[in-house]
Amino acid sequence: MNQETTTESTNARDAEQAADLLVTVASTLNERLAVTADELARSQALLREASDELMTAFRGAADRIVAAQRGADAAAEGKSAEYGLVLDHLYRAVQHLQSHDLVNQLIDAQKLRVDKMREKLVQALSLAAPPVTHPDQAETWIERSRAMLDCIVAGIQQIDQDARAPLGDKHNAGSVDLF
Amino acid sequence: MKTILAVDDSATMREMVTFVLESAGYRVIEAEDGAQGLDRATATNVDLVITDQNMPNMDGLTLVRSLRELRDYKSVPILLLTTESSDSMKSQGRAAGATGWLVKPFDPATLLEVVQKVLR
Numbered sequence: 001m002n003q004e005t006t007t008e009s010t011n012a013r014d015a016e017q018a019a020d021l022l023v024t025v026a027s028t029l030n031e032r033l034a035v036t037a038d039e040l041a042r043s044q045a046l047l048r049e050a051s052d053e054l055m056t057a058f059r060g061a062a063d064r065i066v067a068a069q070r071g072a073d074a075a076a077e078g079k080s081a082e083y084g085l086v087l088d089h090l091y092r093a094v095q096h097l098q099s100h101d102l103v104n105q106l107i108d109a110q111k112l113r114v115d116k117m118r119e120k121l122v123q124a125l126s127l128a129a130p131p132v133t134h135p136d137q138a139e140t141w142i143e144r145s146r147a148m149l150d151c152i153v154a155g156i157q158q159i160d161q162d163a164r165a166p167l168g169d170k171h172n173a174g175s176v177d178l179f
Numbered sequence: 180m181k182t183i184l185a186v187d188d189s190a191t192m193r194e195m196v197t198f199v200l201e202s203a204g205y206r207v208i209e210a211e212d213g214a215q216g217l218d219r220a221t222a223t224n225v226d227l228v229i230t231d232q233n234m235p236n237m238d239g240l241t242l243v244r245s246l247r248e249l250r251d252y253k254s255v256p257i258l259l260l261t262t263e264s265s266d267s268m269k270s271q272g273r274a275a276g277a278t279g280w281l282v283k284p285f286d287p288a289t290l291l292e293v294v295q296k297v298l299r
Contacts, residue, residue: 098284172264
């Protein structure tokens with residue numbers, strides 16, 4: 001009888017330690033993800049600032065060239081060639097400005113993924129908060145660990161649900177199919 | 180002057196498409212998602228629709244299907260301009276009634292070539 005009680009008590013202690021370890025892992029992961037979320041937000045802010053500046057400059061140049069093209073002197077041969085040259089430069093900028101936009105969308109999708117995973121980790125950690133009713137029973141701790149793991153696994157499975165990342169297929173970029 | 184409807188939830192992308200098309204002498208109307216695109220297309224008859232695929236409210240393929248149900252848009256060219264490049268998505272585009280599929284980021288000269296071709 002005594003040996004049974006001792007074994008059960010040892011099992012309960014092991015199960016409690018495993019549950020504690022899971023809490024440590026979940027909270028450490030949550031902290032690391034918080035740092036990642038912050039770095040993503042800072043990267044996006046920097047990129048947005050740079051993109052806004054580039055867009056303002058681009059807009060100014062684009063508006064002027066379109067207005068000049070439509071102007072009365074646009075038909076003059078020399079002017080037309082000059083406009084064409086400026087347009088070529090602006091067209092090249094169009095391709096790169098699109099990449100900025102795609103990177104922004106990618107960061108948005110990554111931020112959403114990180115936020116969703118953090119939500120699930122916080123939810124999993126909340127399952128470990130209330131005191132257990134029978135701390136001397138291994139099953140109590142195992143159930144708690146199982147509930148936490150189920151929550152984390154659900155988070156991993158849902159991670160892509162709302163994140164609409166642009167696919168960024170370099171090989172096919174710019175390709176055209178006419179049906 | 181031909182009128183083109185550009186539908187994209189990204190303001191930058193709309194601005195890029197509009198600039199390229201306006202610089203080539205087209206008139207451009209913009210919409211920020213499929214639902215707004217459908218409203219704009221029914222309010223003003225346009226000669227060509229260029230739409231993104233992944234957008235909130237209504238995606239590009241749904242917009243194509245909705246437009247093809249309208250008498251005025253049975254034969255108006257509709258181009259998908261998207262980052263999606265899988266064959267299955269392109270097949271869905273074709274089945275929905277799209278005229279063509281362009282993968283972002285687009286090359287302005289290629290876009291103008293395609294536009295001229297489908298408007299001919």
